[in-house]
Amino acid sequence: MLPEAAAACIYLAAEAAKLPPPILMTVLTVEAGHEGTHAHNSNGTEDYGPGQINTVWIGEIAQAIRRSPEETRALLQYDGCFNIRVTATLLRRQINAAGEFWTGVGWYHSRNKAESLRYIRRVIATAKRLFGPEIIAKTPTAAAVPHPDS
Template sequence: MILRRNKFTVMLALLSAVLVRAGLAEAKAVRDPAGEKEVARCIHKASQGRAWLERTLWGLRDQEGGWIGAAVENTNGTHDLGPLQVNSWWVPKIAVLVERPETHVRHWLQHDACFNAEAARWIFLSGLAVTGDYWKAIGVYHSPTAWRQRRYAKGVALHLQHRFGAEL
Protein backbone atom coordinates (compact mmCIF):
# COMPACT_ATOMS: atom_id res chain seq x y z
CA MET A 1 0.00 0.00 0.00
CA ILE A 2 2.83 2.43 0.89
CA LEU A 3 4.64 1.50 -2.31
CA ARG A 4 1.49 2.27 -4.35
CA ARG A 5 1.07 5.65 -2.64
CA ASN A 6 4.70 6.51 -3.31
CA LYS A 7 4.33 5.53 -6.97
CA PHE A 8 1.14 7.60 -7.17
CA THR A 9 2.85 10.59 -5.52
CA VAL A 10 5.82 10.32 -7.87
CA MET A 11 3.53 9.99 -10.90
CA LEU A 12 1.47 12.98 -9.77
CA ALA A 13 4.63 15.06 -9.27
CA LEU A 14 5.90 14.07 -12.74
CA LEU A 15 2.55 14.90 -14.33
CA SER A 16 2.52 18.27 -12.57
CA ALA A 17 6.04 19.01 -13.79
CA VAL A 18 5.09 18.10 -17.36
CA LEU A 19 2.00 20.33 -17.22
CA VAL A 20 3.99 23.23 -15.80
CA ARG A 21 6.65 22.80 -18.50
CA ALA A 22 3.94 22.66 -21.19
CA GLY A 23 2.46 25.87 -19.86
CA LEU A 24 5.88 27.52 -19.91
CA ALA A 25 6.47 26.34 -23.47
CA GLU A 26 3.13 27.83 -24.50
CA ALA A 27 3.96 31.10 -22.75
CA LYS A 28 7.28 31.21 -24.59
CA ALA A 29 5.43 30.71 -27.89
CA VAL A 30 3.24 33.71 -27.07
CA ARG A 31 6.27 35.93 -26.39
CA ASP A 32 8.48 34.63 -29.21
CA PRO A 33 10.22 37.75 -30.61
CA ALA A 34 10.52 36.29 -34.13
CA GLY A 35 6.83 35.40 -34.11
CA GLU A 36 5.90 38.86 -32.85
CA LYS A 37 7.95 40.46 -35.61
CA GLU A 38 6.17 38.31 -38.20
CA VAL A 39 2.75 39.21 -36.76
CA ALA A 40 3.66 42.91 -36.94
CA ARG A 41 4.79 42.54 -40.56
CA CYS A 42 1.60 40.72 -41.49
CA ILE A 43 -0.69 43.21 -39.75
CA HIS A 44 1.08 46.03 -41.57
CA LYS A 45 0.71 44.19 -44.90
CA ALA A 46 -2.97 43.34 -44.30
CA SER A 47 -3.79 46.99 -43.57
CA GLN A 48 -2.82 47.90 -47.15
CA GLY A 49 -1.38 51.27 -46.12
CA ARG A 50 -4.45 52.39 -44.16
CA ALA A 51 -3.26 53.53 -40.73
CA TRP A 52 -6.75 53.30 -39.18
CA LEU A 53 -7.06 49.69 -40.34
CA GLU A 54 -3.59 48.78 -39.07
CA ARG A 55 -4.49 50.22 -35.67
CA THR A 56 -7.77 48.33 -35.74
CA LEU A 57 -6.01 45.04 -36.45
CA TRP A 58 -3.60 45.75 -33.59
CA GLY A 59 -6.55 46.43 -31.31
CA LEU A 60 -8.11 43.10 -32.28
CA ARG A 61 -4.80 41.28 -31.84
CA ASP A 62 -4.15 42.85 -28.44
CA GLN A 63 -7.66 41.98 -27.29
CA GLU A 64 -7.38 38.41 -28.57
CA GLY A 65 -3.81 37.79 -27.39
CA GLY A 66 -3.17 35.04 -29.92
CA TRP A 67 0.09 33.80 -31.37
CA ILE A 68 1.32 31.86 -34.38
CA GLY A 69 0.25 28.25 -33.87
CA ALA A 70 -2.55 29.02 -31.41
CA ALA A 71 -5.67 26.87 -31.39
CA VAL A 72 -7.66 27.79 -28.29
CA GLU A 73 -10.77 25.70 -27.68
CA ASN A 74 -14.00 27.53 -26.87
CA THR A 75 -16.86 26.18 -24.77
CA ASN A 76 -19.00 25.78 -27.90
CA GLY A 77 -16.50 23.40 -29.55
CA THR A 78 -14.99 25.93 -31.96
CA HIS A 79 -11.36 27.03 -31.81
CA ASP A 80 -9.75 30.46 -31.95
CA LEU A 81 -6.85 30.22 -34.37
CA GLY A 82 -3.59 32.12 -34.76
CA PRO A 83 -2.51 35.62 -33.71
CA LEU A 84 -5.88 37.32 -34.22
CA GLN A 85 -7.77 34.28 -32.92
CA VAL A 86 -9.99 33.84 -35.99
CA ASN A 87 -12.79 31.52 -34.92
CA SER A 88 -12.88 28.15 -36.69
CA TRP A 89 -16.55 28.87 -37.47
CA TRP A 90 -15.16 31.00 -40.34
CA VAL A 91 -13.14 28.16 -41.88
CA PRO A 92 -15.85 26.87 -44.29
CA LYS A 93 -16.72 30.39 -45.47
CA ILE A 94 -13.07 31.33 -46.05
CA ALA A 95 -12.42 27.97 -47.77
CA VAL A 96 -15.16 28.78 -50.30
CA LEU A 97 -13.74 32.28 -50.86
CA VAL A 98 -10.18 31.08 -51.49
CA GLU A 99 -11.29 27.86 -53.21
CA ARG A 100 -9.16 25.66 -51.01
CA PRO A 101 -9.94 22.71 -48.70
CA GLU A 102 -11.07 23.54 -45.17
CA THR A 103 -8.14 21.58 -43.72
CA HIS A 104 -5.71 23.89 -45.54
CA VAL A 105 -7.57 27.03 -44.44
CA ARG A 106 -7.61 25.92 -40.82
CA HIS A 107 -3.89 25.16 -40.94
CA TRP A 108 -3.11 28.54 -42.53
CA LEU A 109 -5.25 30.41 -40.01
CA GLN A 110 -3.37 28.71 -37.20
CA HIS A 111 0.18 28.79 -38.54
CA ASP A 112 0.43 31.55 -41.19
CA ALA A 113 0.36 34.98 -39.54
CA CYS A 114 -0.27 36.78 -42.83
CA PHE A 115 -3.17 34.54 -43.83
CA ASN A 116 -4.57 35.02 -40.32
CA ALA A 117 -4.26 38.83 -40.49
CA GLU A 118 -5.83 38.91 -43.97
CA ALA A 119 -8.74 36.81 -42.74
CA ALA A 120 -9.18 39.06 -39.70
CA ARG A 121 -9.18 42.11 -41.98
CA TRP A 122 -11.83 40.50 -44.20
CA ILE A 123 -14.03 39.57 -41.22
CA PHE A 124 -13.78 43.07 -39.73
CA LEU A 125 -14.37 44.88 -43.04
CA SER A 126 -17.31 42.58 -43.82
CA GLY A 127 -18.81 43.51 -40.47
CA LEU A 128 -18.19 47.18 -41.21
CA ALA A 129 -19.88 46.90 -44.61
CA VAL A 130 -22.95 45.26 -43.05
CA THR A 131 -23.28 47.44 -39.94
CA GLY A 132 -21.88 50.74 -41.22
CA ASP A 133 -20.58 51.31 -37.69
CA TYR A 134 -16.93 50.95 -36.67
CA TRP A 135 -17.53 49.83 -33.07
CA LYS A 136 -20.37 47.52 -34.03
CA ALA A 137 -18.05 45.90 -36.60
CA ILE A 138 -15.42 45.45 -33.87
CA GLY A 139 -18.06 43.67 -31.79
CA VAL A 140 -19.26 41.56 -34.73
CA TYR A 141 -15.68 40.34 -35.18
CA HIS A 142 -16.07 38.66 -31.81
CA SER A 143 -19.69 37.55 -31.49
CA PRO A 144 -23.19 37.73 -32.95
CA THR A 145 -24.55 38.52 -29.45
CA ALA A 146 -25.14 42.24 -28.75
CA TRP A 147 -23.99 42.33 -25.12
CA ARG A 148 -20.81 40.38 -25.98
CA GLN A 149 -20.19 42.77 -28.88
CA ARG A 150 -20.40 45.79 -26.56
CA ARG A 151 -18.10 44.25 -23.97
CA TYR A 152 -15.60 43.23 -26.63
CA ALA A 153 -15.60 46.66 -28.30
CA LYS A 154 -14.87 48.29 -24.92
CA GLY A 155 -11.93 45.94 -24.45
CA VAL A 156 -10.56 46.72 -27.90
CA ALA A 157 -10.95 50.47 -27.22
CA LEU A 158 -8.86 50.09 -24.06
CA HIS A 159 -6.17 48.19 -25.94
CA LEU A 160 -6.11 50.84 -28.67
CA GLN A 161 -5.71 53.58 -26.06
CA HIS A 162 -2.96 51.64 -24.33
CA ARG A 163 -1.03 51.00 -27.56
CA PHE A 164 -1.65 54.29 -29.39
CA GLY A 165 -2.50 56.81 -26.67
CA ALA A 166 -5.65 58.25 -25.15
CA GLU A 167 -6.08 60.86 -27.90
CA LEU A 168 -6.72 58.09 -30.43
Protein backbone atom coordinates (compact mmCIF):
# COMPACT_ATOMS: atom_id res chain seq x y z
CA MET A 1 0.00 0.00 0.00
CA LEU A 2 1.35 3.45 -0.86
CA PRO A 3 2.09 5.68 2.14
CA GLU A 4 -0.57 8.21 1.09
CA ALA A 5 -3.20 5.46 0.88
CA ALA A 6 -2.17 4.03 4.25
CA ALA A 7 -2.35 7.49 5.84
CA ALA A 8 -5.84 8.02 4.42
CA CYS A 9 -6.97 4.61 5.70
CA ILE A 10 -5.57 5.34 9.15
CA TYR A 11 -7.18 8.77 9.34
CA LEU A 12 -10.61 7.57 8.15
CA ALA A 13 -10.57 4.49 10.41
CA ALA A 14 -9.51 6.58 13.41
CA GLU A 15 -12.23 9.14 12.76
CA ALA A 16 -14.90 6.44 12.39
CA ALA A 17 -13.82 4.79 15.66
CA LYS A 18 -13.38 8.15 17.44
CA LEU A 19 -9.70 7.52 18.09
CA PRO A 20 -6.79 9.96 17.89
CA PRO A 21 -5.19 9.15 14.49
CA PRO A 22 -1.64 9.30 15.94
CA ILE A 23 -2.55 6.62 18.49
CA LEU A 24 -3.99 4.31 15.83
CA MET A 25 -0.84 4.87 13.75
CA THR A 26 1.27 4.10 16.82
CA VAL A 27 -0.60 0.85 17.56
CA LEU A 28 -0.08 -0.20 13.94
CA THR A 29 3.62 0.65 14.23
CA VAL A 30 3.96 -1.40 17.43
CA GLU A 31 2.09 -4.33 15.87
CA ALA A 32 4.54 -4.13 12.94
CA GLY A 33 2.34 -6.02 10.50
CA HIS A 34 1.93 -5.31 6.80
CA GLU A 35 -0.35 -6.34 4.00
CA GLY A 36 0.27 -10.03 3.49
CA THR A 37 1.61 -10.58 7.03
CA HIS A 38 0.57 -13.85 8.64
CA ALA A 39 2.19 -14.69 11.98
CA HIS A 40 1.88 -17.91 13.98
CA ASN A 41 1.63 -17.48 17.76
CA SER A 42 2.89 -19.87 20.43
CA ASN A 43 -0.69 -20.41 21.67
CA GLY A 44 -1.78 -21.79 18.29
CA THR A 45 -3.54 -18.65 17.07
CA GLU A 46 -2.47 -16.55 14.10
CA ASP A 47 -2.27 -12.80 13.45
CA TYR A 48 -3.02 -11.09 10.14
CA GLY A 49 -2.10 -7.87 8.40
CA PRO A 50 -1.09 -4.40 9.61
CA GLY A 51 -2.96 -4.57 12.93
CA GLN A 52 -2.02 -8.22 13.52
CA ILE A 53 -5.68 -9.18 13.98
CA ASN A 54 -5.86 -12.47 15.87
CA THR A 55 -7.82 -15.48 14.65
CA VAL A 56 -9.99 -15.33 17.79
CA TRP A 57 -11.85 -12.49 16.05
CA ILE A 58 -12.35 -14.19 12.66
CA GLY A 59 -15.78 -15.69 13.35
CA GLU A 60 -17.24 -12.48 14.72
CA ILE A 61 -15.77 -10.35 11.93
CA ALA A 62 -16.94 -12.83 9.27
CA GLN A 63 -20.46 -12.74 10.64
CA ALA A 64 -20.46 -8.92 10.80
CA ILE A 65 -19.37 -8.56 7.16
CA ARG A 66 -21.36 -11.58 5.96
CA ARG A 67 -18.36 -13.39 4.53
CA SER A 68 -16.93 -16.83 5.14
CA PRO A 69 -14.11 -17.19 7.69
CA GLU A 70 -11.73 -17.99 4.80
CA GLU A 71 -12.69 -14.81 2.91
CA THR A 72 -12.38 -12.81 6.12
CA ARG A 73 -8.88 -14.17 6.79
CA ALA A 74 -7.85 -13.20 3.26
CA LEU A 75 -9.29 -9.70 3.66
CA LEU A 76 -7.50 -9.22 6.98
CA GLN A 77 -4.24 -10.47 5.53
CA TYR A 78 -4.24 -8.79 2.12
CA ASP A 79 -6.56 -5.74 2.31
CA GLY A 80 -4.64 -3.20 4.35
CA CYS A 81 -7.48 -0.68 4.64
CA PHE A 82 -9.93 -3.35 5.76
CA ASN A 83 -7.44 -4.54 8.38
CA ILE A 84 -6.85 -1.00 9.61
CA ARG A 85 -10.61 -0.41 9.94
CA VAL A 86 -10.94 -3.63 11.95
CA THR A 87 -7.94 -2.64 14.09
CA ALA A 88 -9.58 0.71 14.88
CA THR A 89 -12.92 -0.95 15.66
CA LEU A 90 -11.36 -3.54 17.97
CA LEU A 91 -9.21 -0.90 19.67
CA ARG A 92 -12.29 1.27 20.30
CA ARG A 93 -14.18 -1.77 21.60
CA GLN A 94 -11.41 -2.56 24.09
CA ILE A 95 -11.24 1.08 25.25
CA ASN A 96 -15.01 1.11 25.78
CA ALA A 97 -14.91 -2.24 27.61
CA ALA A 98 -12.09 -1.06 29.87
CA GLY A 99 -13.78 2.25 30.58
CA GLU A 100 -10.39 3.93 30.39
CA PHE A 101 -8.33 4.85 27.33
CA TRP A 102 -4.91 3.41 28.18
CA THR A 103 -6.24 0.25 29.78
CA GLY A 104 -8.20 -0.36 26.58
CA VAL A 105 -5.07 0.17 24.50
CA GLY A 106 -3.37 -2.50 26.61
CA TRP A 107 -6.36 -4.81 26.26
CA TYR A 108 -6.04 -4.59 22.47
CA HIS A 109 -2.94 -6.73 22.97
CA SER A 110 -3.85 -8.81 26.03
CA ARG A 111 -6.13 -8.92 29.05
CA ASN A 112 -3.19 -10.29 31.06
CA LYS A 113 -2.26 -7.36 33.34
CA ALA A 114 1.53 -7.68 33.01
CA GLU A 115 1.41 -8.10 29.21
CA SER A 116 -1.11 -5.28 28.91
CA LEU A 117 1.09 -2.89 30.91
CA ARG A 118 4.16 -3.81 28.83
CA TYR A 119 2.15 -3.10 25.68
CA ILE A 120 0.91 0.26 27.01
CA ARG A 121 4.50 1.27 27.77
CA ARG A 122 5.59 0.25 24.25
CA VAL A 123 2.75 2.23 22.67
CA ILE A 124 3.53 5.31 24.78
CA ALA A 125 7.27 5.12 24.05
CA THR A 126 6.60 4.65 20.33
CA ALA A 127 4.08 7.51 20.25
CA LYS A 128 6.60 9.82 21.93
CA ARG A 129 9.29 8.77 19.44
CA LEU A 130 6.99 9.27 16.43
CA PHE A 131 5.08 12.39 17.51
CA GLY A 132 6.95 13.91 20.46
CA PRO A 133 6.15 13.75 24.18
CA GLU A 134 3.26 16.21 23.85
CA ILE A 135 1.19 13.59 22.00
CA ILE A 136 0.55 11.73 25.26
CA ALA A 137 -0.81 14.86 26.94
CA LYS A 138 -3.30 15.18 24.05
CA THR A 139 -4.76 11.69 24.45
CA PRO A 140 -7.89 11.03 26.51
CA THR A 141 -7.25 10.53 30.23
CA ALA A 142 -3.53 11.03 29.72
CA ALA A 143 -3.00 11.34 33.47
CA ALA A 144 -4.55 7.90 34.01
CA VAL A 145 -1.74 5.80 32.54
CA PRO A 146 -1.70 2.65 34.70
CA HIS A 147 1.24 2.33 37.04
CA PRO A 148 2.89 -1.12 37.27
CA ASP A 149 2.00 -1.36 40.99
CA SER A 150 -1.70 -0.67 40.47
